[in-house]
Every structure is written in C-alpha cells, then in structure tokens.
Amino acid sequence: MPAPRREKAARGADAARTEAAAAPARAGATEIQSFRGIAALSTVLFHVWQQYHTYDARGSHPPLDNRFLGALISLEVIDFFFVLSAYLLTLSYARAAIDRGPVRPARLFLFRRAIRIVPLYFLAVLVVWASRNPSLPGDWRDLVEHLTFTHVFDGDRIFYTLGPTWSLSLEIVFYLTLVAIGPLAVRACGRIGTRGGRAALCAAGCAVLFAVPLVWLAVARYAWGVPHTDWAAYFGPQARFGGFAAGMGLAVLMVALDGRGKLPGWCSAALSAASAVGLFALSLYSAPENLVFTFYHPIASLLWVVLLYSTLQAAQRVRWHRVLHTRWLTGTGLVSYSLFIWHEPIMLQAHKVGLLPRGPEGFPLALLIVLAVSIPVAVASYWFIEYPSSLLGRLKDSSGKPRDFYPEAAR
Template structure:
C-alpha cells in the first residue's frame, strides 16, 4: 500500500473520493448560485414595480440605502457568466489540454431541450391571455418565438419581460459553437501549453473589451440615452458577461488542480467580490460612470466571486451556505422561477392581491414569493423534467441512441 499518493488509485487512475469532493461541492455551489440569483431576480422585479418617479425625484419602496442596494442588485450578469463558464469548459480543455469536445449538433440539441419547451409554452400562454382576439400583436409573438425581441425597442419587454436575456443566451450558443472549435484548431499546432493559454485568454479579453468600447462610444461619443434598449441591451453591449465567463473557464483550466485556492484565500476573494458588488449597486446612480458601465463591472466581479467559490481545494463557509438544502432546491427550479415570476406577479396585481402603495412592498414581496415558488416547482416537474428526458435520445457523440428491450426474466 505504501508508495501511492493519498487520494489516488493505484496506477494513476481516477481520483478517489477525497479528490472528487471539490467537484461535488462545485456542482452544489452552482445550484446554490442559481437559486439565490433566481430569488434576487424576483425581488428586483417586485422592487421595480414599487419604485416611483415624480417631479420631486425618485422614491424607492424602502427608504434605506443599504436595503435598497441589496434589492436593486441586478444578477442577470451572474447568469451570463455562469452559463458561459459551464458551456466553455469543454472547449477550454480541448484547446489547452487536447481533450475532446462534443459535436455542435449535440450541444445545440441539448440546449434546445433545456430552454425551448418551457419557454415556448410560457410565451404562448402569456401572449394568448393578453391577446384574446386574433390576430393580436402577432409581431410580438413572432419576435419572442424567434428570440429577436431584444432588437425591438418597443417590444423588448413585452409578453415575458425578463426573457430578453434568453435572446442573448441563444446568440451566445451560436457564437460558442463557432468560436469554440476555432479556438481548438488555432491552439492545436502550438506546442507550448503557455502559448495555448495565452491565445485563449487573449480571445476572451478581446470579446470582453469590444462591448466596453461600444458602450463608451455610444454614451460618450454619440450621447445615446440609457433608455435606448437596443443599443445597451443588445449582444454588442452585453456580450462582455459571456466573455467573462469564457475567461473564467480558460483560467480554471489553465490553473488546474494545483492552482486551486486555499480556504482562507478563497473566502477572502469571495468576500471582496461581494463587497464590490454591493458597493456597485449602492453607487450606481443615474448618469455616473458606474451606472454606464454597471454590467461589465458586475460581470468582472461575479467572475471573481465564482473563482473564489468554485476553484477551491476545500469547502469554505460561503460554499457551505450555497450547498445547503434550500438554495439548492430553489436552484433546481430556477429556470421555471425565472420564466413565470413576472406574469404571476402581474396577475396577482390585476387580481388585487398585492398592495398598491409603496409601504406594501414587503408584503408584496412575500406574497409573490409564496405564489411563484410553488408555480415554479410544478412547472419544473410537469414541463422541464419530462423535456430533459429527451436528452437520452442521443449518445455522447450526438448520434441517435438505440434502445433495446429488457431481457425477459423467469
């Protein structure tokens, strides 16, 4: 038994349970991130509904800057960074370490069954309820079903308001299946690992810098107002969040297991990133620098937070919180919660079940949570989970899987 490194099988096989723990903790932490981000998204949109403007200025529903910064923290950039990180990992491993990648058709097939069944159902249900007579706002329906509403200044927030971000997700999927294999081909002839890492990192840096330049030119060069949604919500302005996640994937692959952060360092990195996100939300008043560049800065801070949470040697206090039962449970239904929370909230408001004055914000938040969480759970088990079983129709190479009947037993 002597002479074998602890935590490894004889012969250098797969890591044993001691080294598999970080991977399990990483998966649980990702679910926890999704759960907390989904809850924060619901709180943010309820906050928006109770924010008032008049001739005397703005009036937040909670007259406390600290609580206001917590409720008004936008987490959409976290979803972008996390999604890009997870989906880019296989390409980063292939480009840097020569691993294999999944075929593009399999990648797109699995992405389609992940988002389309619930999304299409929700769009049809909500659109039909708001357009009882045909043809209705048919252009809004077409744009939502084709994920092009992000390019329409008038209809970007129609039907399912928060799903403008899904348009960017779909565009990112298409970009990734083009850029990922390209990076692998460019890196393949390079003999030195350091050179392959540099090429991948430079590509991610360029993709992050380009939206920064676009925002700067649009705002400071042409004076485009922040309410021009197509300019500031389109892929040319928001792709930086995905680029940050791609950079995180490259960084974690480049660092490898030896580069994992120790518990104290990881906790310090996570605390500093959270403090930065809080300060950013607290300081992002209209027309100042942090407001203009809020989303690129937030994406960079979320990236640092994810690094200090996922690329660690041992579990930290922060990771323990994320992997606890209730964040993980909400994370399981987070996509359904994201899809349904706005129409449910608006329906509660129309039915008179939410208070109408600003002082009723805490009660409105509680009622919205109590109703949307069961709706999200039902949506997951009735729509999302059955649709996910379609993934078994293709094997790991993207070919149709052959199913054989179970042999008869006596």
C-alpha cells in the same frame, strides 16, 4: 496488440478524456446550484421592487428611504447568469483546445441547449401572450419576436410578454457564437506546441471578446450620446456580451489550472467578501448616465467571476459555504429557471386582480405573496415540464447521433 484490445483501450482513453473534461464542471456543483437559487430569488425581489416603482403614485422606489437597502435590492444579478452559463458551456471547448481533448459536435450542443430552454419558454410565451391578446391577430409581431428570440433587438417590445426573457435572446446569440468560434479556437490551438501557449491564446481571445462591449459602451454613451433608455442599444449583445466573455475566461482559467493553485480558506473567504462588497458598491454608486452606470455590467461580470473563482478554487469549505449546502437553497436552484420564467406574469396578474397591497408600505408583503405563489408554480413547472423535456437528451449519444436503444434487434 489484438484489434479488440486496441478498440477497448481507445474507448478507455476517450472515456478518460471525457471524465477529465467533466471534472471542472462537477467541482462546486452544489455551490453553483445554490448560487442559481440566490440569483433567482434576487431576481424576484428586484422585479417586485420595480413593479412598485412603476405603479407607486409618488414615483419613488419603496425602500429608498435607506439608500443602502435600496442599493442591495437593486443589485442586478443578470450578469451572474451570463457568467455562469458561459463558464459551464465553455469548459468542454477549453479542455479540447488546451488539453487537445475531443470536441463535442455542434448539433449535440445546440440540441441539448434547445431541450433545456425551448419547451418551457415556448409554453410560457404562448400562454402569457394569448392571455394578453384575447382577440386575433393581437400584437403578432411581439409573438414572432419572442418565439424567434429576437425581441432584444426591438426597443419597443423588448420587455413585452415575458419581460426578463430578453436575456434568453442573448443566451441564444452566445450559443451560436460558441459553436462558431469554439472549433476555430481548438484548431488554432492545435498548432501551438505548449500547453501554456494554448491557454494564453484562449485567454487572449476571451479578452478581445470582453473588450468589444467596452468599446461599444464608451462610443455609444460618450461619442454618440445614446441615452440609457435606448434599450436595444444597451441590452443587445454588442453591450452585454462582456458577461459571457468573462465566463469564458473563467472556464479557460480553471482548465489551465487543472486543479492546481487551490486557495486557502481565508483567501477564498477574503476574495468572496471583496467581490460581494464590490458588487454592493457598484449598485450603491450607480446612477443614470454616470460612469459607474455606463460600465456597470462589464465590471459586475468581473466581480461575479471573482466570486465563482473563490468558491470553485477553495481548498476547503469555508464557513459561509455551509449556507450554499442547505437543502432549501439547492432546491431553489434546481427550479430557478422555472422561477425565472413564471414570477413576472404571476406578479402582474396578482397586481391586476388586486391581490398585492398598494403603496410603498405594502412592498414586503407583496414580495412574500409573489414568492408564495411563484415557488410552488416553479416546482410544478420543473417536474412537469423541465424534467420530462430533459429526458429528450437521451435520444442522442455522445457523438450527436440518434441513440440505438435496441442494438440487439439489428443483429
């Protein structure tokens, strides 16, 4: 075969492998976008609820007259974000390990993660920190910890400046872990001759990573008696990495299935309903220091995996999936990161200047006010900050090298 033809065939093979690696990520993309929107709205709801709990003179959660409503509102979705992030980001490594496809360079992975998260996050941290520290030096340690994503390790400052962003510290730890163990997994799988054996090895690695937080939680709670208010102990990666491990396991499973084993509509609906009921029951029976509370997040992570799996593997769209295809929900998912970043400082500022009603009876109106302000801000933030930042991804090609936009000029 002539050299030009061989080069063309090689490029075609590389493109085919890349296409195959991307296929699982595209499957259910609309549903995933809507899930992000639901999770973001639930996060706003949860934090407004927390705000009223904190500032209510009677010291009780506003909706707790009805414990079922209280359980629904207090259902935490942070594990969903961890599972989804790990699933999407592990797909390429799982495909490389199981199907011996190409491995994207770590520098490209970290560059794309940085342009996705850092610009908006740094801007928000600087704006919010400056507004709360009008005279220098202010709480400089808080600023440094937030800018270095290390505030999750500080039990005193973990929720300062941008309270919900403790989770971004864990995201960074996961990124670094993935680029460290991903290539090792690919190399180890390269020595195994069968596809099933390679998938089993990857699954075993995910299981080990999931087990580590379980052991830590058991030891911290029942051997050392660490109280649940020790935030660094129970919010750090040693306690919360199970969500990422569960998402990695889902990626391995989806790659191993490779489009096979699609679920009938009734089975997909049943699994989705079972996971939703399980999540609700987990929230309903969770109380500080009890067994459910201690292991809430690893169990929730597995239930989120079931929900995502039942959606991604559905052979046909079931009735409730139509909700996930509504334009307002997919639009909310598009701006979910900006909504996640800005809603808390907006809520706190609105409370400070007296725009939010006082007392438990004002909770529903307060939620509407926070959403009415936060969603337009999130839309503007996406189009003026997130989207322009994402265009920086075009500066590097698929190998992680600077892209040559004018190849003709080099001739």
